[in-house]
Amino acid sequence: AQTVTQSQPEMSVQEAETVTLSCTYDTSESDYYLFWYKQPPSRQMILVIRQEAYKQQNATENRFSVNFQKAAKSFSLKISDSQLGDAAMYFCAFLSYNQGGKLIFGQGTELSVKP
């Protein structure tokens, strides 16, 4: 069974600084997707970034980028130029290609941004 682990329950960053959130996963599959979702106090799960396992190039979305290390089964999220609106719970999630639709989430990392 696949598992996703986020070892940082809480993180804090100064506004305009850079922060990295960690995520590791365990799977025996070769075809899968990885996601980072943001969940603000409104509780809606918002997609931040997506990575296909077959792609070696790390995904980037504006201020958000990932460091995908397939061999190490590591998938960290880097937030550059942090903004107050980035404060939220961040979840790392795994999606098997063979079990499409069944996202497996980590425990989450609560990010606070200090002005």
Next chain:
Amino acid sequence: DAGVTQSPTHLIKTRGQQVTLRCSPKSGHDTVSWYQQALGQGPQFIFQYYEEEERQRGNFPDRFSGHQFPNYSSELNVNALLLGDSALYLCASSFGQGRNTIYFGEGSWLTVV
């Protein structure tokens, strides 16, 4: 373009009662999944519906059941409610059984008293 919509937003039920939650998928999506998120935890997969059939199921008892309609909307039913069923229930939609990006609704907060 309407995103994933869920109703009701909040509801309170008594232990032993039954509840129905509703979800309309994002336009163009044909697959709906349901997740339960307890306070302080990550969402847990309940089940997935595609072509009006349950395709996958997580580790949830038979008290949790669902349905998908021809217009791809879906319902989640929970019978014999327990206090432990209190949670945020998230609906997620995607195209093609979820082998694509999955989008979430705002959730339905269920409190069982």
